[in-house]
């Protein structure tokens with residue numbers, strides 16, 4: 001099963017794609033996570049991406065398409081993939097179509113998390129994640145069961161993203177509306193797009209996604 005999750009910064013793509021990865025045994029391909037790993041490792045890609053991300057802008061299509069081309073192979077995604085953060089421009093969506101045709105794959109679901117921009121700043125400013133395993137939390141909406149201890153791995157150190165400062169979030173939202181919102185229109189034309197109310201409580205959003213994905217759950 002191959003899925004794209006669309007939505008602006010803070011819509012819940014990462015939160016929901018973690019759940020779908022674990023439940024449906026999919027490979028999660030989150031381009032933001034890949035770029036942050038490259039920045040942390042100081043690779044050439046990381047050096048190119050660091051400043052662009054800090055400014056809330058998009059990394060170039062050529063770089064992003066190259067990353068995903070390598071990632072969607074059968075070897076890397078034996079049960080299918082969930083794309084979180086890609087495609088982010090119409091050019092990336094068109095390139096993905098070509099790549100999928102080349103490897104004989106197709107998209108099963110493109111799901112847009114529909115949210116209000118104003119609330120996204122609150123969501124992003126309260127976000128933090130486990131330094132050890134990357135599990136995501138929120139100061140108000142998703143706290144660890146035991147304060148200061150990661151539910152997933154027991155880690156006790158957490159971090160906040162550099163691009164989650166309010167002024168950068170505003171720039172990321174601008175980039176979303178200018179460059180990424182048209183991607184939903186691209187998939188609406190092909191009839192693959194479905195919308196979900198991303199303003200609902202986290203568990204309710206998950207239920208809406210499960211309803212769409214239906215009975216394809218892995219054994």
Ligand code: AP5
Nearest residue numbers: 009010011012013014015031032059085123127137138141
């Ligand atoms: P990326 O890492 O992809 O960031 P993003 O798209 O801006 O999305 P976020 O990770 O901020 O939000 P999310 O939707 O995953 O929300 P989350 O689940 O964490 O990209 C970062 C940067 O990398 C880009 O700006 C760009 O520079 C570059 N980049 C990446 N891909 C690229 C590409 N393809 N092309 C070019 N450049 C690219 O939720 C947010 C918070 O809210 C969490 O704390 C969560 O607990 C909470 N929450 C989630 N759902 C709910 C809910 N329903 N109710 C209440 N709280 C909730």
